[in-house]
Amino acid sequence: xxxxxxxxxxxxxxxxxxxxxxxxxxxxxxxxxxxxxxxxxxxxxxxxxxxxxxxxxxxxxxxxxxxxxxxxxxxxxxxxxxxxxxxxxxxxxxxxxxxxxxxxxxxxxxxxxxxxxxxxxxxxxxxxxxxxxxxxxxxxxxxxxxxxxxxxxxxxxxxxxxxxxxxxxxxxxxxxxxxxxxxxxxxxxxxxxxxxxxxxxxxxxxxxxxxxxxxxxxxxxxxxxxxxxxxxxxxxxxxxxxxxxxxxxxxxxxxxxxxxxxxxxxxxxxxxxxxxxxxxxxxxxxxxxxxxxxxxxxxxxxxxxxxxxxxxxxxxxxxxxxxxxxxxxxxxxxxxxxxxxxxxxxxxxxxxxxxxxxxxxxxxxxxxxxxxxxxxxxxxxxxxxxxxxxxxxxxxxxxxxxxxxxxxxxxxxxxxxxxxxxxxxxxxxxxxxxxxxxxxxxxxxxxxxxxxxxxxxxxxxxxxxxxxxxxxxxxxxxxxxxxxxxxxxxxxxxxxxxxxxxxxxxxxxxxxxxxxxxxxxxxxxxxxxxxxxxxxxxxxxxxxxxxxxxxxxxxxxxxxxxxxxxxxxxxxxxxxxxxxxxxxxxxxxxxxxxxxxxxxxxxxxxxxxxxxxxxxxxxxxxxxxxxxxxxxxxxxxxxxxxxxxxxxxxxxxxxxxxxxxxxxxxxxxxxxxxxxxxxxx
Amino acid sequence: xxxxxxxxxxxxxxxxxxxxxxxxxxxxxxxxxxxxxxxxxxxxxxxxxxxxxxxxxxxxxxxxxxxxxxxxxxxxxxxxxxxxxxxxxxxxxxxx
Numbered sequence: 180x181x182x183x184x185x186x187x188x189x190x191x192x193x194x195x196x197x198x199x200x201x202x203x204x205x206x207x208x209x210x211x212x213x214x215x216x217x218x219x220x221x222x223x224x225x226x227x228x229x230x231x232x233x234x235x236x237x238x239x240x241x242x243x244x245x246x247x248x249x250x251x252x253x254x255x256x257x258x259x260x261x262x263x264x265x266x267x268x269x270x271x272x273x274x275x276x277x278x279x280x281x282x283x284x285x286x287x288x289x290x291x292x293x294x295x296x297x298x299x300x301x302x303x304x305x306x307x308x309x310x311x312x313x314x315x316x317x318x319x320x321x322x323x324x325x326x327x328x329x330x331x332x333x334x335x336x337x338x339x340x341x342x343x344x345x346x347x348x349x350x351x352x353x354x355x356x357x358x359x360x361x362x363x364x365x366x367x368x369x370x371x372x373x374x375x376x377x378x379x380x381x382x383x384x385x386x387x388x389x390x391x392x393x394x395x396x397x398x399x400x401x402x403x404x405x406x407x408x409x410x411x412x413x414x415x416x417x418x419x420x421x422x423x424x425x426x427x428x429x430x431x432x433x434x435x436x437x438x439x440x441x442x443x444x445x446x447x448x449x450x451x452x453x454x455x456x457x458x459x460x461x462x463x464x465x466x467x468x469x470x471x472x473x474x475x476x477x478x479x480x481x482x483x484x485x486x487x488x489x490x491x492x493x494x495x496x497x498x499x500x501x502x503x504x505x506x507x508x509x510x511x512x513x514x515x516x517x518x519x520x521x522x523x524x525x526x527x528x529x530x531x532x533x534x535x536x537x538x539x540x541x542x543x544x545x546x547x548x549x550x551x552x553x554x555x556x557x558x559x560x561x562x563x564x565x566x567x568x569x570x571x572x573x574x575x576x577x578x579x580x581x582x583x584x585x586x587x588x589x590x591x592x593x594x595x596x597x598x599x600x601x602x603x604x605x606x607x608x609x610x611x612x613x614x615x616x617x618x619x620x621x622x623x624x625x626x627x628x629x630x631x632x633x634x635x636x637x638x639x640x641x642x643x644x645x646x647x648x649x650x651x652x653x654x655x656x657x658x659x660x661x662x663x664x665x666x667x668x669x670x671x672x673x674x675x676x677x678x679x680x681x682x683x684x685x686x687x688x689x690x691x692x693x694x695x696x697x698x699x700x701x702x703x704x705x706x707x708x709x710x711x712x713x714x715x716x717x718x719x720x721x722x723x724x725x726x727x728x729x730x731x732x733x734x735x736x737x738x739x740x741x742x743x744x745x746x747x748x749x750x751x752x753x754x755x756x757x758x759x760x761x762x763x764x765x766x767x768x769x770x771x772x773x774x775x776x777x778x779x780x781x782x783x784x785x786x787x788x789x790x791x792x793x794x795x796x797x798x799x800x801x802x803x804x805x806x807x808x809x810x811x812x813x814x815x816x817x818x819x820x821x822x823x824x825x826x827x828x829x830x831x832x833x834x835x836x837x838x839x840x841x842x843x844x845x846x847x848x849x850x851x852x853x854x855x856x857x858x859x860x
Numbered sequence: 861x862x863x864x865x866x867x868x869x870x871x872x873x874x875x876x877x878x879x880x881x882x883x884x885x886x887x888x889x890x891x892x893x894x895x896x897x898x899x900x901x902x903x904x905x906x907x908x909x910x911x912x913x914x915x916x917x918x919x920x921x922x923x924x925x926x927x928x929x930x931x932x933x934x935x936x937x938x939x940x941x942x943x944x945x946x947x948x949x950x951x952x953x954x955x956x
Contacts, residue, residue: 237895273923276897306923406891413894430922438926439907448911540928544914553915653890653933654915658926 184262189235191270192296196326197232224336239283244579268294271301286351286374307429360401438660466564470517481510508692512685519568531664550643555585562592566823593631596764608807698733748806748856805860809852817848870937873906879939
């Protein structure tokens with residue numbers, strides 16, 4: 180197996196090349212100790228290749244965690260992913276910048292294949308590159324390609340076999356003033372390659388160098404400042420590249436006039452925002468209306484399947500487990516698919532076309548006071564539909580700290596699963612009146628949405644104060660020119676994300692659903708699942724249990740936690756609702772329906788009637804403004820969503836952050852609900 | 861002397877104006893900017909600015925690539941404006 184690393188600047192088509200070469204033969208793993216996705220794929224062409232897609236970077240020296248991975252893999256020959264060969268891909272219209280990275284990789288001594296991507300686009304811009312001379316000058320095999328259209332792929336595979344170190348390389352030669360220091364350093368650490376030694380000297384983050392008093396002494400002795408060396412290297416390399424390219428690169432024109440015309444509107448301080456919010460409005464209409472159809476289809480087919488299963492399997496515990504524990508759990512996972520697919524389709528469309536860069540540009544200033552940046556906007560806004568795809572879309576944020584904050588606060592946005600709870604509570608406790616010409620119920624719902632945004636931004640501010648800053652926050656973002664999106668690429672990315680959700684989060688959602696089912700079906704006294712009604716009305720794991728629920732483990736737990744919930748104005752029935760909705764918030768409504776012994780959850784009006792007439796021991800109604808409002812506040816803040824927690828775990832690569840998130844959100848919810856109840860009761 | 865020769869800073873450049881980078885102010889500049897090719901001697905043009913002139917978008921270098929950056933960083937980039945008509949020798953900035 181030949182190990183090949185794929186490296187390049189961001190936005191040069193690196194991932195597209197990776198996808199084209201490996202197709203679906205790829206897997207996403209972890210690099211030990213960091214929250215960076217490791218994408219590895221496989222392909223055959225006369226030999227077996229293992230291709231690693233390294234994070235996009237502009238140089239070997241890291242300014243983020245992702246880029247540390249690049250440095251470590253390339254400089255540490257003991258690293259399990261240390262490549263045998265490297266493909267450097269660059270944007271033909273940004274030749275200089277790409278060559279900076281190329282030279283660094285080449286100087287480390289790797290056999291390199293250079294891919295000039297987006298050749299025809301460069302040609303359109305009036306850029307002409309003399310490939311033969313470039314090859315000679317750089318002593319490297321060059322392939323001119325257009326990866327998006329599949330041009331040059333076979334050539335890449337063909338040439339990859341033949342590249343080897345035998346081509347004469349020009350090695351890195353810094354100023355003579357550093358020669359002595361570099362030689363000393365190489366002896367000291369036993370490094371052969373000149374440039375490798377230099378790279379270790381420059382990079383403060385290098386694992387070889389950390390906490391090394393010897394190195395600090397060395398730097399002091401030779402009057403070396405790593406940052407200066409880095410700047411020096413960049414300047415030298417650019418000067419060299421400029422000289423090399425003088426008779427190879429012929430260019431005229433520049434930034435595409437089409438993009439410029441579009442940007443005049445799209446980044447306009449007024450029209451830009453209007454366009455952006457119109458697009459958002461359209462997407463959310465789409466998510467809400469279009470997702471409904473497949474959603475109800477999935478619900479229906481699962482209940483038919485459940486019915487069929489129930490009748491065609493032999494009676495007994497296995498039958499009950501399958502039809503009431505397993506299948507509802509499965510459907511709870513599948514139910515998220517329509518929303519994820521629709522939301523991601525639009526997000527990927529915005530990404531492919533280049534529009535997302537403009538959103539970042541427009542929103543950056545507004546997000547900064549909260550410790551977020553422009554790239555946090557899309558995850559936060561997507562959180563209004565569903566936190567799961569929203570948290571996943573935070574991957575676009577390169578700065579790990581900004582990304583973490585975004586992931587932590589996104590679930591506070593009012594997601595669509597909170598809506599059934601809000602509507603039920605508003606119907607119960609908010610009077611049907613008008614206030615200043617506005618319908619009060621609608622107004623309260625709007626306030627709940629604002630509360631979500633406010634909570635998310637304020638918490639972001641708090642995290643911004645608490646979390647340490649490993650890298651300075653700045654924005655430097657290339658504005659890609661607009662492109663027509665290619666649907667095949669969107670579908671592939673969509674599939675990869677969906678797959679990762681189904682596989683990694685599905686398992687846990689499943690487990691939690693089953694645990695909740697077990698708790699609600701068994702009690703210490705008896706096994707009563709045989710007595711349960713077999714009507715299947717929806718896909719939620721807990722349903723249609725009347726009396727036995729009180730005697731089940733879940734009921735006992737509900738009663739057990741009643742003292743804790745009493746200050747919020749809740750009784751044990753609401754407690755059960757809270758517990759069971761840990762699987763998903765909207766389960767609260769169906770659980771309430773079961774608790775109040777209503778055969779079918781589809782008729783919410785019946786449920787409202789029942790809940791309205793529910794009274795406390797002293798004859799007061801349970802659902803007054805204080806309790807209802809406190810419950811809404813609780814749901815606004817509480818992390819009542821296992822699926823989101825599992826996705827957060829998957830995205831942050833540790834249980835630490837989902838646990839932190841669970842406790843701070845539940846804490847906020849408890850305090851908020853408590854305060855509300857105390858004030859209004 | 862300060863009046864004419866003192867270089868302007870990038871964040872003050874107006875939309876559509878061109879300039880040449882002359883250097884960087886003392887404050888430390890992230891190395892990333894150098895790596896992207898924002899170096900002394902490179903010509904740039906202000907393309908457009910967001911609300912509050914922050915962030916801003918420039919195109920720079922012979923490749924005319926289009927880049928967004930924040931005002932805080934743009935304030936550290938020292939520039940010598942290029943007159944609209946490049947042959948215009950009467951521009952006071954050309955003396956230095």
